[in-house]
Amino acid sequence: MAWWERKNLQYIERKLHLQGFDCEEVAKKFGTPLYLYDCNRFLDNASRLYDALCRYSDRNVRIQFMCKANPSLALLSLWGNWGYKYVVVSSPFEAQLALKAGIKPEYLTFYAGLGTSDDVFKEMKRLKISIVIDSFSQIERMSVLGIEEISVRWNPGLGMGNVPAAGKEADGEPMQFGIPEDRILEAFQLAKDKGIKIKGLTQHVGSQIIKKEEIAKYFSSIDKLIQLATELENLGHHLEYICLGGGLSVPYTKDDPTFPIEELGKQISEKVKSSEIEIKAVAIEPGRYLTADMGILIAKVNLVEEKNGNIFIGVDAGVNNMPRRILHPKYQTPHEIIPCFKRDKNVRATTCGTLLFTADNFGTQQIPEVKVGDYLAFINMGAYTASLKFHFGWPFAKEIMAFDGNLYEICTEETFEDYSKKQMLPKLVS
Secondary structure, eight states: OOTTOBTTEEEETTEEEETTEEHHHHHHHHOSSEEEEEHHHHHHHHHHHHHHHHTTOSSEEEEOEEGGGOOOHHHHHHHHHTTOOOEEESSHHHHHHHHHTTOOGGGEEEEOOTTOOHHHHHHHHHHTOEEEEOSHHHHHHHHHHTOOEEEEEEEOSOOOSSEEOSSSEETTEEOOSSEEGGGHHHHHHHHHHTTOEEEEEEOOOEESBOSHHHHHHHHHHHHHHHHHHHHHHHTTOOOSEEEOOOOBOOOSSTTOOOOOHHHHHHHHHHHHHHHTOOOSEEEEOOSHHHHGGGEEEEEEEEEEEEETTEEEEEESOOTTSSTHHHHOGGGOSOOOEEESBOOOOEEEEEEEOSSSOTTOEEEEEEEEOOOTTOEEEEESOSSSSGGGOOOSSSOOOEEEEEETTEEEEEEOOOOHHHHHTTOOSOOOOO
C-alpha cells in the first residue's frame, strides 16, 4: 500500500475508492473539478484527538474546531450533532454559518485580527459570541463598546512550524499576532482597571508543526502558558480555561511524520496537574488536523504533451482551487497526485491547470503515467483549499460529502449567474 492509503481511501482492483465509492465514477457523475470529502474521517480525527487528551486529563477538555480551515455548513452541522460543540470563527460570516449549522452562541469563539472594526465587535456582542483580543487598543475599545468579558491571546515568543504564528517575526516579517510576553501582565491589569473580566488565555505558535525539534519546542510552549496562567492566578486573575492553539501537523509526503497525539495528551496532563492551577478546562483548536486528510480534489486530464523536454499534464482545475500553492513560500510542497485508475509506470511531469497565469501549476514531481481522459486525485485537500478559493479564471469546484456510505452534495459549483448577479453596469449614485 502507498503511504497515504487507509481503510477508506485506497485502490480496490486498481480503482481509487473513497469510503467505498469509485472516485472516477463519482467524478463522471458530478463533473470536475470536484472536492470529495470523507466526513467519517473528519469525525475519526476528532475522536482520536479527543480520546488522547481525555485519557490523561483531570479536568474538562475542549476541542474547538478552527472552522476557517474548511468553513462548510455540512461539516459544522456534523461537528455540532456529534457533540463536540466548540467552534472558533474569524469573521462574522463564519459566525453566521456556524449559527445556521446549529452551533449555540455560547460555544463560539471569535478571534479578532488587528484591523477588526467596531461594527464587527458590536455584531459579536449582539450574537453573544465570546471574543479573543490581542492588543491593548482592543481592550480599550471593549470598554467603550460595553463588552465586559473577553479572552486574551498572548505571544509567547516561540514561533515554529511551516508558518510561525508567534515570536517576533516570520520569514523576516514582523509578527502581528498576540500581546508580547513582556507586556501581557500589563494587559491583564488594564482590563481589570476597565472592569473587564478575562476568562481565557490563548496562544497559537505556528502551523504544520512537524519536525521533531519543533514538536519539542511546542511542548515547551505549554510550560510557558501554564507558568503565565499560574502567575496570573497569584495576582488575582481567575481564568476559566487556557487554550494551546492549533498547528498539529498532518503528513503531506511519505517522509512526513505523524504528530504524536498520545504524547500530547500526556504532556498537557502532566504539566497542568503539576502546576495546580485552578482552571476548569484545557482547550485546543485544530483546523488542518481535523480536515486535511479527509479531502481529495478530482480533476480530469485534458492534455499530456512534451514541451522543451518537459512533460506537461493539463487538468481542468486551477490554483484557484488550491491557493495555498501560491500564498506562501512554505506552502510550495506539492500535494501527492495520483490517478483514479492505478498505473504502474511513473514519469516526471509538471501538472498545470486552466488559468492563464504563470503560477497555475501544481509542481513538478514523479507521478504515474496518465493519458487524456484520465482522472487525477490530489490528496490532503480538505484544509485551506475550498476555504481559500479565489475568483480568477474558471472553474470553481463543487463539493461532495461521503458519510456513512452515502453521498451528499454540500456546495454547488459557482455559476456565471452566481458571479455576475453581484455586478452591474455603471449606475449613477451622485
